[in-house]
Amino acid sequence: MTVSTSTQPTPYLDALQRDGFVVVRSLLSPSEISSLKEVATKATTLTRSGGWPHFRTVPKQFPPWPKTPPPASEGGIWGVQHLLHPDMPGRQEFAKFYFSEKVLRVVEELVGVSPTVEEDNREEPLVMELFNLLVAPETKDFELRWHRDDISAEVAPDEELAQLHAKSPNGKQSHAQYNLALCPDTSLIVIPGSHRRARTETERNAAPYEPSLPDQLVVELQPGDAVFYDSNILHRGVYKAKPEGGEETRLTLHGSVGLNGTAGDGGKKKVRATAVLQHGVGAWVDRDDAGFGLGKRAEDMRKNLMAMGKGDDVGYSLQG
Template sequence: MSTTPNLDALQRDGFVVVRNLLTPTEITHYRTIATEATTKTRTGSWPHFRTGGIWGVQHLMHPSMPGREAFAKCYFSPTILAVAEELMGVNADTTTDNEPLVMELFNLLVAPETKDFELRWHRDDVAETATAEEEISQLAAKSPGGRQSHAQYNLALCRDASLIVVPGSHRRARTDAERNADPYEPHMPNQLIVELQPGDAVFYDSNILHRGTYKHKPASGEETRLTLHGSLGLKSADADDAEKKKVRATAVLQHGVGAWVHREDAAFGLGERPEKMRANLVAMGTGEGVGFSLQG
């Protein structure tokens, strides 16, 4: 029996589904506050969202977000952090100041109100214009030895079948069929729809070939999609390589978290570990040449 089954699956397939990551009580609790955050956004009271019919709510841990402490408890939960540590190959020593994880992003993916919305086939950090040779080089550099310097996940609070992936594509260049396919190709060869039940999470390599489909919600009906989307980083990878630090800092801070994470009122009051992880993000974003200011 493997001691790292989640990492084994991630390395082999490019994604791993972790079932029942939340208890039924937690699902109900988080669904309630996620619905409140979505309603606040839909009615214009929260300005940070993904456009296209509002399909995402940004900055769930922002000091001004109602329910941010509950969202933070979810993000920093030992259960989620344990999976992330396995996938990034680290063992956290919480008895010292050497916190290996970096706080990154925590957002909410929701169903658009008026019409369906789709994302193109893509890899998060490899341009679609890259040649096959460039793809292979960049994929190897971004996850040496099969491990990434960050982990990202979708955690479903309602049934979710929005993420579509091509298993194994995180370790190879695109095939001719993939390279020449329509950006919104509905039937990519070997694609798989990742189906999640409430409380399930999918952790995935950000450079697996993937896309998202967002079915709109019924008018005036209940929210049909409430999926928490988070990412966590690895401090050691940033500290050892200045260029990697710059690239990852840019990728995270471009989402706007750098405008508030350094503020005094951004403290979570949840113990030392969340504050150490937040401090790691502040430190990551203040190096030379990052290109983003933590003052906004």
């Protein structure tokens, strides 16, 4: 749901709680889109050629992913991982966006944190989590099955509802997750309101890649638009293949920012450990060269992630 901010004190949160997602139009300026598109294209080219070892591969949907990318003839990659890694070319440009006030102000509203100002002695309420890039597969289309990010499709209705309530107490999550489009993007399909209820019998019995479920909605993004969504809304992705030899047709920044375990809603320090650390971010976030030079807030958010641990034994949220 696209919202107007003129009359409501918390328009983004209101839409998220009601619909399970909210579209923020023109979050980026044209110059910001151009700069990020340039570094995102370079990161994708590097990864497709085998020069970056962290990626999502066709046809696998969830981690762990293989160590080597499949050939283009089999679809290749559909994502580039760890844009904030110290060795990632263009890292500083990605970090400027990830830690920008325009992003963090939306996040603060969605996780229930009052806007803050820089203070030397304040405790940072947010946690640096994940920042990745979703791209078009090569030579063949690729689809994600219907899923919730952190709730198994095998659970019974009562347990499904209990987990939804536990993960979003009072309709609020312990993190904010978003897709920011640098190219026109119609890849995300959601079922509005499904983040607050168990699946219907139709949804529960549907084929994993069912192309048409009641009330489903295709989220349409133009360059610079972002969709923030409840990670446990019922959703899937449909990714059209990149034309052979053509320009990149999908460059979508996929990020999440967490609520520190000691701040807000009585959250627990490791409530997000599995969902975040399963991607391997704990392996490099504490490196001596992993700072960003973007001020106290970025550094405190990084330290809050470091406090979550390495993630060697957290396991994986979903399989497949």
